[in-house]
Amino acid sequence: MEGKSTGIIFLAITLFCTALLHGQEEDAAMVAGALIVVEREDPVAFLNADGQALEEEIEIGSVLAPGNWAIAEKGGKLTLLLSNGTLVTLLSNTKMKAGDFSQAPFDPGDRKMSDLTGEPSSSQVGLDLDFGSLVVKTKKLDKKSSFDIHSPIGTAGIRGTEFQMDFDPGQGMQLDVTESTVAFTPSGGASATPVSQGSGLDFSGSGSVATRAVNPVVAQSIARVTSSAVSASNNISLSAVTSAMKQTAVAGSEGGSDDSGDEEGDGEGDDGSGGDDSSEGEGSSDGAGESSSAPTGDTSPGSMIDSLLESDPDAKQTRETGKVSLNSKKLAGLPFSKSQLDRFFQLSDSLQDELLEIEVEDAMRLLDTKGFYQSQAETFFEYSDDTQDLLLLLEDIPLVSLLEGKIEEEFIESTLSVHSIDSGSSANIPADKSASNLEEEVLALGDAMRSSGTGAVFAKVEEMNGGDWSEAWLETARVGSQLVQDYSFSSDVENLAILSSEQVMDNPFYSTVSTLYDQLIFDFMDLGMSPVVIGGSRLTVGDGSYNFTEMLGDKAVLLIGATEQLNLSGTINFGGDAGLSAMLASGAVIVVSAGTSIKGALADLVISARQDVLLRDSIMESSRDVAIRSLRDLQLNQVTITAADLVHLRASRNLDVDGLQLSQSLPSLIMEATTIRLSNVDFPSATEVQLNSLKGPIDGRYPNFGTGVSLEQQLGRVNFIENVRSGGNLMNDRPSFDQFGGNISIGKLTKP
Numbered sequence: 001m002e003g004k005s006t007g008i009i010f011l012a013i014t015l016f017c018t019a020l021l022h023g024q025e026e027d028a029a030m031v032a033g034a035l036i037v038v039e040r041e042d043p044v045a046f047l048n049a050d051g052q053a054l055e056e057e058i059e060i061g062s063v064l065a066p067g068n069w070a071i072a073e074k075g076g077k078l079t080l081l082l083s084n085g086t087l088v089t090l091l092s093n094t095k096m097k098a099g100d101f102s103q104a105p106f107d108p109g110d111r112k113m114s115d116l117t118g119e120p121s122s123s124q125v126g127l128d129l130d131f132g133s134l135v136v137k138t139k140k141l142d143k144k145s146s147f148d149i150h151s152p153i154g155t156a157g158i159r160g161t162e163f164q165m166d167f168d169p170g171q172g173m174q175l176d177v178t179e180s181t182v183a184f185t186p187s188g189g190a191s192a193t194p195v196s197q198g199s200g201l202d203f204s205g206s207g208s209v210a211t212r213a214v215n216p217v218v219a220q221s222i223a224r225v226t227s228s229a230v231s232a233s234n235n236i237s238l239s240a241v242t243s244a245m246k247q248t249a250v251a252g253s254e255g256g257s258d259d260s261g262d263e264e265g266d267g268e269g270d271d272g273s274g275g276d277d278s279s280e281g282e283g284s285s286d287g288a289g290e291s292s293s294a295p296t297g298d299t300s301p302g303s304m305i306d307s308l309l310e311s312d313p314d315a316k317q318t319r320e321t322g323k324v325s326l327n328s329k330k331l332a333g334l335p336f337s338k339s340q341l342d343r344f345f346q347l348s349d350s351l352q353d354e355l356l357e358i359e360v361e362d363a364m365r366l367l368d369t370k371g372f373y374q375s376q377a378e379t380f381f382e383y384s385d386d387t388q389d390l391l392l393l394l395e396d397i398p399l400v401s402l403l404e405g406k407i408e409e410e411f412i413e414s415t416l417s418v419h420s421i422d423s424g425s426s427a428n429i430p431a432d433k434s435a436s437n438l439e440e441e442v443l444a445l446g447d448a449m450r451s452s453g454t455g456a457v458f459a460k461v462e463e464m465n466g467g468d469w470s471e472a473w474l475e476t477a478r479v480g481s482q483l484v485q486d487y488s489f490s491s492d493v494e495n496l497a498i499l500s501s502e503q504v505m506d507n508p509f510y511s512t513v514s515t516l517y518d519q520l521i522f523d524f525m526d527l528g529m530s531p532v533v534i535g536g537s538r539l540t541v542g543d544g545s546y547n548f549t550e551m552l553g554d555k556a557v558l559l560i561g562a563t564e565q566l567n568l569s570g571t572i573n574f575g576g577d578a579g580l581s582a583m584l585a586s587g588a589v590i591v592v593s594a595g596t597s598i599k600g601a602l603a604d605l606v607i608s609a610r611q612d613v614l615l616r617d618s619i620m621e622s623s624r625d626v627a628i629r630s631l632r633d634l635q636l637n638q639v640t641i642t643a644a645d646l647v648h649l650r651a652s653r654n655l656d657v658d659g660l661q662l663s664q665s666l667p668s669l670i671m672e673a674t675t676i677r678l679s680n681v682d683f684p685s686a687t688e689v690q691l692n693s694l695k696g697p698i699d700g701r702y703p704n705f706g707t708g709v710s711l712e713q714q715l716g717r718v719n720f721i722e723n724v725r726s727g728g729n730l731m732n733d734r735p736s737f738d739q740f741g742g743n744i745s746i747g748k749l750t751k752p
Contacts (some may be wrong), residue, residue, distance in 0.1 A: 015380040033123055034099035034244035035064040038232045039079035039089070045071040050748075061471045062099050063244050065251045071095045072132070074518055083241045084119040085139030087229040089308020094132025094523065097152070101125050102246065108238030114349070119145065120238060126150065131521075133166045137226040153205040154186040163195075164222050170557045170581060172204035176218045178267070184209070224346065227374050231345040253567045335360070340367040349379055355382045362392055371400040379403045387412055392422045442469045445477060454481040457509060464508070480509040483563065486538040489546060496534055498551045501559075504520055504533045512587025516631070519585075525627040525648055527581045527604055531559040538562055541584070543570025546598070548580065556603075560586040566609070569593035576599035580623075585609065592618060613651075634673065636660055646670070657681055672749055676718045685727030689744040691718045696748035703746060704734050718746050 012608035037060055046054045049067040063384035064070055064080060072078045073091040079089045084103055088098055091387050104121035118140035125147040127134075136151065138161055141147060145358065151167045161180035165171050175182055177195045184201055185192040186209065193209050195201045200218075202210045232593040336344065344352060344367055351374065355363045366372050367378070369408035378390065380403055387409050391399055402412070449458040461477040482497055483504070489496070498689075505514040513535065520526040526656075532555045539562040550560060556579055560566070570593070574582060581604035584590075598605060599621035606627045607613065607620070613630040616637045622714065626641050627648040628634060634651035638659035641647050647662065648670045650656060655673035659680045666684055672692040683689050691703070695716035703718035725733055737744075 024297075030102040030124070032066065032104040032245060033125065034083040034241065034245050034247040035065065035088075035098050035101070036081045036083070036236075036241070037062045037078065038081045038087075038236070039077070039229060041075075041077040042367045043073040044078045047071065050124060061202075063247050063251070065248060066098050066101060067632060069095060069130075071522075073522075079232060080120065080121075081113070081233045081236065081241075082125065083245050084123040084125065084145070085113060086115050086119075086125070087137040087233060088127065089135040089225050089229050091133040091135065091225070092285070094134065095130040096132070096134065097128035097130065099126035099128050105245075106238075106242070108242045111391045112234065113236050113238070113241075114234035116238075118142070120180065120241075124146070129165065131167055131169055133164060135164045135222055135225040135229075137162045139555065147581065154184055156202060157183040159183075161197075162222060162226055164218055168528045170525075171232060171530065175201040176222065177216060178219050178222050210530065221640065224373060227348075228342075228346045233695075234349065244484040263522040266281075274570045292690055295639050296307070297442050308427065336364065338368070340364055343367045343372070347374055351377045351381065358388070365392065369396045371396070372403075376400060379406050383409050383412070385565045390416050390418075390421070393418065394491060406728045417510075435540055438469060438471070438474075441474060445474060449477065451483050452481065452485075454484055457481050458486055459578075460508075476507060477501070479503050479507050483507060483509045483535045484537050486540075487534075487536045488542070490542045491543055496551070498548075499533045499535060499675040501530045501533060510535055510587075512559070512565060512610065513559075513585055516585055516587055517559070517561075519631065520606070520608060520629060523629065523650060525606060525629050526555045527559070527583050527606060527609070531557040531583065533559045533563050535563070537564045539565075540567040541569075541572055542567075543572070543585070545573040545575045547575040549575075553578070557581045557583075559585060561587065563587045564592065565589045567591045567593075568596050568598070570595075571597045571599070574598075574602050579603045582606070583608065587731060592616075594618075597621075648672075662687065663729075674749065675715050677714065677721050678719065678724050679722040681723075682725040682728060683744065685743060686744060689726075690747065691716045691744065692747045692749045694749050697746035701746065702734055702737060704738075705731075 037058060040060060046058045046064065047069040048054055049069075051069070054068065058064065059225040064642070070078055070090060072092055072094045074093055076092055077089065079087060081087055082101070089095075095420060100245040101123070103123040105119040108120075119138075119142055122144040122299070124141040127149045129149055129151045136149070137146065138158060138160065138178070141159060146452070149156045149165060151165075151173060152169070152603070153167070153173055156163075156165055156175065161182055162179060163177040163179070163181075165173070165175055165183050167387050175184060175195050177197055181197070182195045184203065186203060186205075191498075193201060193211070195211065198214050200212045200214045202212065224463075245391055249651070291525040306620055330684055344355065345495055347355070354377070355366065358676050372380075380391065380640040383391065390412065391402065393403065441467075444460050446455070457480045458477055461473060461480065465473045479499060486497060490590065504510050505517070507514075517526060526654060532552060539560060541560065549604060552558060558580060560582065562585070564586075565588060566584060568584060568591070574580060581603055583606040584598075584604055585606070586609040588608070588609070589611050591613055592607075592613070594616040595618070598607075599619065602622040604625045604627075605620060605622040606629070608627075608629040610631045612633045612635070613628060614635045614637075615628070617639075619640045619642075620628075622644075624644055625646045625648070626643040627646075627650075628636075630651045632652060633654045633656070634649060635654075636649070636657045636659070639657075640661040642663050644663070645666075646668045647666060649657075649672070650670075653674050655671055655676045657671075657678050661682075662684055664684045664686065666687045668688050668690075669683065670690045670692070674694045676691055676693050693716055698717065703720045704714060705720050707721055709719060720731060720737075726740045726743060729736070731737045731740055
């Protein structure tokens, strides 16, 4: 008996060790996962790990390499298919990095994405959301898999789900979960908070996590986005996906070569040959005799999956619409517009089949109907052919309302007829009181704006809308009337109106400031996606204390932006509750009088202008960050900047500094410009200093030293002109820079 027990124990230990070794072998077999572009709506951008624009074209079917950034700019959208079956959609104004992604190899067989209910093999996924909104739809994850989305203030851990994650540096994190569960863990070691289906979460970054119900509007948006993404990816074969994984692995193994040795004389001897000849003419040892379906020649990231998609019978439709479908070949001869095709591919395959069975004109009409999506289409095709014919006689609004109400077919048949539908047509209904009221509002607003001197704005809006006024156009005119006027903060406090970013940023009379703000977002110098705004043509902020607490309510980010000129002078003190972040911006000229000080209860302070920025004998203070940005030249003469976390100075052309005092405890200083010239600067020895110019360092490390360097040699470089120190130690040549400049790094400007 004892021997039998010993044998059982030995067998159990053997099985355990075998399983453990098997698990280790499986983990060791993990390979690079792939991120494939399946939908894109411009404007979108792609950057490498250093923040520079990718040289290769990223299009539908391309693979995004690990470490690269994807950006959906304002109005853009981008959907990525991960090789584990997950779909990640970047909404407008979103920046995300492709982080670590490994996956166990799998046999693709003759399957495609629509055949999968779970991921094809276990995976480890990490993505980095810098800012903006992601909509995620995963296949069911393997028990050994992990999927994390990191942000600056916390991490979302996913277990097979559908959700939206929003991060705004000025507002915090929001989660809305419509399927399964997400666990959110704030940075700093706090415990995770599970967010289940139908629930949402808000986290400001200050430590408190608040749960709530899912926002219904967001839930509908998530459904639309995921429906489109699923339709775009359903017909992609798993063979194409595994090929993309191989391509990612090749790109990763070749990614170590860079231009680190190309400091001086960029481009010398770099004709692109670079050993390419060795790969021409002779196939690799594992490729000889293989099927010709494997692409050859171009091995840039994305070329393999791109070629596979091009060889697919559905490639024409894929190229035209950015989407693939089982019905692509059927659509080839139909007169659908691009917008109709976009709507078509948001529907499931079965509903696409239904649409293609009815008359082409009827299908086109439904695809043009605002509000006709998956749910409405499902209801429509549940009715009989006769009822469908009746419904198609309705105008768009009653048609969609009826479909959303899922009205019983018997009731429709008993109440609707061709005659009743024709009688109820909007063309046969006299103009109602609301139309009359709108006309009265237009006349009253026109009179008021002409009386206030802003009649030109009213006339311009009327020209833009062609005389077809609506409440939206009235709002454009009202807000535009405020934005073209001049205000002095000391005398016009009662006339200052707080406007939301939604009211202002798309207003045609504020474009110089809104596009400047877009640039600041790209430069990581903004204050979040939704500031509240005080706007005007010429704004003057003079000596005095300004408390915006009552005007701002619970908002914490204020943009004071002038389209023509912003004047700053005297001691400007922002009072009220601590934590206000303020941006002082001009879409054209900014005038800062000598001796100006800006201080008070500010968390962050940003000063920016399209034209030159000159600060003389000035003081800038905030409890967190100070940023100064010019789209032309930035000049600082005898300026003191106090900040607890970061000082960021950037100019598109020249950054000239003659006298700069910084907080001794400042952790980080960034200076960026085409050309940087520094005099009378003492960098605190505890501060990490990053100086980026167009050409970067000389010999991989150094600036120019001294006044004897010619202007031509200064261009594009960092220049220590005179009396530049670190911790009080003078750095006027390479040996002294080596000795005292250990906290100073010189790099290349990623975007002039």
